[in-house]
Amino acid sequence: MASTAPLATILLALLPSLFLIAPGAVAQKAPAPAPAGPINLTAILDKGGQYTTFIRLLGSTQVINQIENQLNSSTQGLTVFAPTDNAFSNLKAGTLNGLSAQDQSELILYHVLPQYQSMVSFQTISNPVRTQAGSEGGSLGLNFTSSGNQVNVSTGLVNTQVNNALRQDPPLAVYQIDKVLLPPELFGVKSKASAPQPSKTPSDASSNKTSPATVASSAKGPSSADESSGSNGLTVGLGLVVGIGLMCLGFLS
Secondary structure, three states, X not given: OOOHHHHHHHHHHHHHHHHHHHHHHHHHHOOOOOXXXXXXXXXHHHHHXXXXXXXXXXXXXXXXXXXXXXXXXXXXXXXXXXXXXXXXHOOOOOOOOOOXXXXXXXXXXXXXXXXXXXXXXXXXXXXXXXXXXXXXXXXXXXXXXXXXXXXXXXXXXXXXXXXXXXXXXXXXXXXXXXOOOOOXXXXXXXXXXXXXXXXXXXXXXXXXXXXXXXXXXXXXXXHHHHHHHHHHHHHHHHHHHHHHHHHHHHHHO
């Protein structure tokens, strides 16, 4: 019994040390978190279930490749506004088919901001906000307004609400919109300088021509003067004949 008491005393003395060693051992055995994989925008949109047209245009214009490259090479992130299939259906017939391949690319890039923006940041953002579209490296912009928790985006031609976020974790934010954002540079009224000159109407052409009445009047003028001079000559000739005749009669008598 005497030998048991010292052993118990030693164990009690070592017990606090066990509590200090145990957490370190557990931490060493815990697996490291797996590195995050590349962000797949197509998968995010496909999961939403109503972005078929937008997905198709991202692929056909190769904008999807530009987005993925920028997400992997930039620390600023990106913001994408995704129009629903109904938004594209509400466009006038032939709107997309009437655009060249370059203009279709510009239209899709107009829905991408070159920086990550949270929903809250739109309430204090400075307008206009640059997009990825534009021949000068992103010269086409958008304007944002907010009222409470509601955020609206405007192009000058289209105004729509920024709806629920399909993804809002940096470096990529994806927001649903119910209208296609139409840039005025592609869909606005053409300038007067580019408008064709109006062709001359028949009435304008006829106004430059001399009317038949004018021609007849001018032709009639000289002939009237000739007739007047001719009649005067005839009158003088008859007077001379009569005078000579009277003189002959005077001599005979």
